[in-house]
Amino acid sequence: MTEPEKSGTREDRKTRLTxxxxxxxxxxxxxxxxxxxxxxxxxxxxxxxxxxVADSLNEVFLLAALHRSRRPADRQHPFGYGKxxxxxxxxxxxxxxxxGGCFSFFQGFEALTGPETQESTTGYVAGLxxxxxxxxxxxxxxxxxxxxxxxxxxxxxxxxxxxxxVLAEDSTAVLGVLLxxxxxxxxxxxxxxxxxxxxxxxxxxxxxxxxxxxGKSAREQLIGEAVDPELRDDILELLEKQPEIDYVAALxxxxxxxxxxxxxxxxxxxPGIDSERLELVSERIKGAIQESWPEADQVFLDxxxxxxxxxx
Numbered sequence: 001m002t003e004p005e006k007s008g009t010r011e012d013r014k015t016r017l018t019x020x021x022x023x024x025x026x027x028x029x030x031x032x033x034x035x036x037x038x039x040x041x042x043x044x045x046x047x048x049x050x051x052x053v054a055d056s057l058n059e060v061f062l063l064a065a066l067h068r069s070r071r072p073a074d075r076q077h078p079f080g081y082g083k084x085x086x087x088x089x090x091x092x093x094x095x096x097x098x099x100g101g102c103f104s105f106f107q108g109f110e111a112l113t114g115p116e117t118q119e120s121t122t123g124y125v126a127g128l129x130x131x132x133x134x135x136x137x138x139x140x141x142x143x144x145x146x147x148x149x150x151x152x153x154x155x156x157x158x159x160x161x162x163x164x165x166v167l168a169e170d171s172t173a174v175l176g177v178l179l180x181x182x183x184x185x186x187x188x189x190x191x192x193x194x195x196x197x198x199x200x201x202x203x204x205x206x207x208x209x210x211x212x213x214x215g216k217s218a219r220e221q222l223i224g225e226a227v228d229p230e231l232r233d234d235i236l237e238l239l240e241k242q243p244e245i246d247y248v249a250a251l252x253x254x255x256x257x258x259x260x261x262x263x264x265x266x267x268x269x270x271p272g273i274d275s276e277r278l279e280l281v282s283e284r285i286k287g288a289i290q291e292s293w294p295e296a297d298q299v300f301l302d303x304x305x306x307x308x309x310x311x312x
Contacts, residue, residue: 012258015160019059026173030049030052033046034046042184042196043108047203047204048134053099058092058095058165061095065087065161083221085161086221088162089164096169096211097211142173149163160258161214176207180199182195243270249266249267251264252264260297263289265302267303269281
C-alpha cells in the first residue's frame, strides 16, 4: 500500500467516525422531534424532524461512499472507484433537497393555509425541550466535524465531499433548530401561527440552498474537475524546468478520487534525444512529479513536435 493510500485510509477512519457520530445524533433527534412535533402540532418542529430524517439517510449514503470509493482498480475501472465518493455525495444533496427542503416548504404552506389551531402550552414547552436537546447533540457533532477539518491542513473542507457534507448538514441543523425554536416561541407569545410557518419556510429555503451548493460541487467532481490552479501551475513549472523538455504544449489534470489525480501533458523534447533515452527521460519526469505530489498516481506524457509558430 502506497503512502497516499495509507494516509487516505487513516483519514477515512476519522471521517467514518465523524459520520457515525452525526448519524447516531440524527436518528435519536429525528424520533424526538417527530414525537414532539405531533404532540405540539408544530409545523416548525415537524420540519426539523424531516430535516433530521434526511440527514440520517444522507449519512448512510456517505458511509457507502467511504466504503465503495476505496475498492481497488480493475479491468472495467482502470482508474479505480474514487469518484464513487462524489456520486454518493450527490445523492446526499438530492436527499437534503427532497426530504428536507420540500417537506419543510409543505409544512410551512400548510400552516399558512390551514385552519388556525392553538395548541397547548405544555406541548410547546415539550417541543422546545426537544429542540434544546437537539441543539446540544447537533452542536457536539458539528464541533467534531470542525475539529477534523482543522486537523487537515491543506485539505480540509474543499477536499473530502463526505466531510464537507457532514459539516454542511451539522451547520444547517444548528441553524434550523434555532429557527424552529424562534418560530415556536413567537407563536406561543403572539398566538399567530405565521411565525412558525415562516420558520418552516426559512428552514426549507436554508436546506435548498445547502443542497444546491453540495450538489453543484459533486456535479463538478463527477464531470471531471481539475486540480487547484496553484497546483497545476506548480506541476507546469516542474515540467518546464526539466532540461530535456523544450516546450510544454498542454497540461491537463483531473481528480480521480481523494488521493488519486490524473496528470496528462503534451511535451516537445529538446533535439538529439534518441528513442532509447526517451523512455528513461519519461520515467524520470514521471517520477519527479510523483515524488513531489504522491497523489498524482496517473501520469501520462505525450511527446509531440510543436511548430515554432505555435510556441510564439
